[in-house]
Amino acid sequence: MTVLDVHIEEAGYEASHPQIHDIQFQVKAGELVGLIGPNGAGKSTTLKGIMGLLKFCKGDIRFMGEQKTYAYIPEKPIMYDAMTLWEHLEIAAAAYQLTTEVFHTRATELLQRFRMEEVKHQLPSSFSKGMQQKMMLIIGFLTKPDVYIVDEPFVGLDPRATKDFLMMLHAERERGAGVLMSTHVLDTAERICSSFVLVNEGSIVAQGTLSEIQARSGISDATLLDCFDALT
Numbered sequence: 725m726t727v728l729d730v731h732i733e734e735a736g737y738e739a740s741h742p743q744i745h746d747i748q749f750q751v752k753a754g755e756l757v758g759l760i761g762p763n764g765a766g767k768s769t770t771l772k773g774i775m776g777l778l779k780f781c782k783g784d785i786r787f788m789g790e791q792k793t794y795a796y797i798p799e800k801p802i803m804y805d806a807m808t809l810w811e812h813l814e815i816a817a818a819a820y821q822l823t824t825e826v827f828h829t830r831a832t833e834l835l836q837r838f839r840m841e842e843v844k845h846q847l848p849s850s851f852s853k854g855m856q857q858k859m860m861l862i863i864g865f866l867t868k869p870d871v872y873i874v875d876e877p878f879v880g881l882d883p884r885a886t887k888d889f890l891m892m893l894h895a896e897r898e899r900g901a902g903v904l905m906s907t908h909v910l911d912t913a914e915r916i917c918s919s920f921v922l923v924n925e926g927s928i929v930a931q932g933t934l935s936e937i938q939a940r941s942g943i944s945d946a947t948l949l950d951c952f953d954a955l956t
C-alpha cells in the first residue's frame with residue numbers, strides 16, 4: 725500500500741525560479757526510501773514541498789495511509805525556548821489527539837530508550853546538540869504516524885543514539901509506517917534503505933533499489949556514491 729505519493733512538477737522559493745523539477749516517487753507502507761544527493765541538490769526543498777511549506781509548488785502530493793498523518797524529524801531542532809521537553813511532548817500529543825494513557829506510555833518508553841528521562845522537566849535550550857536532536861526523534865516517534873519525513877538524522881547523534889534510532893525506525897516500519905529520509909551518510913543508507921531517489925541539480929537522476937541503480941549506472945557491485953558519480 726502506498727502511503728505517500730509525490731508528483732512535483734516544479735517547486736521552489738519563488739515561482740519565477742523553481743529549484744526542483746519533475747520529482748516523482750512513492751513511499752509504500754514499511755518502506756524506507758533514501759533521498760540522496762550532494763549539497764544544494766534539492767533534498768530539503770523536496771521535503772518542504774511535500775509538507776506544503778514552499779511558497780511555490782506545482783504538482784500533487786498525497787498522503788494515503790489510514791490516518792493520513794506524518795511526522796517531520798528536522799535536521800535542525802525546532803523548539804520553544806520557554807518550554808520543557810515534557811511540555812513539548814504534551815503539545816505534540818494534543819496535536820495528534822493521543823489519549824493521556826497512550827501519551828504517558830509512549831512518552832515514558834521513548835524517554836527511557838533515548839536516555840532523556842532525567843532531563844524531561846528541563847528546558848531544551850540547556851541541552852547539547854545531540855540531546856536536542858534526540859528530543860526531535862522522541863516527538864516524531866511519539867505520534868506513530870503513517871509516514872516519517874526525516875531530514876539528515878545521523879549528524880549529531882552518538883553511536884548508541886544512532887542504534888536506538890535505527891531500532892525504532894525498524895519497529896515503526898514493521899508496524900506499517902513508510903519513511904522518507906534524506907541523508908549524506910551513504911554507507912548507512914545503503915545498509916538500511918529499501919530504495920533510493922537520487923537527486924542532482926533539482927531533478928531525479930535515478931531511482932529504485934540499489935541493484936536497479938547499479939544496473940542503470942552500468943557498474944554492478946558499485947557503491948551508491950560510485951553510481952551517483954557515474955550517473956552525473
Ligand SMILES: Nc1ncnc2c1ncn2[C@@H]1O[C@H](COP(=O)(O)OP(=O)(O)OP(=O)(O)O)[C@@H](O)[C@H]1O
Nearest residue numbers: 737743761762763764765766767768769770906908
Ligand atoms: N530559503 C531559501 N530561499 C531560496 N533558495 C533556497 C532556500 N533554501 C535553499 N535554496 C536553494 O535551493 C536549492 C536546493 O537547496 P536544498 O536546501 O534543497 O538542498 P539540499 O539537497 O537539501 O542540500 P544540503 O545537503 O546542503 O542540505 C539550492 O540552490 C539552494 O541555494
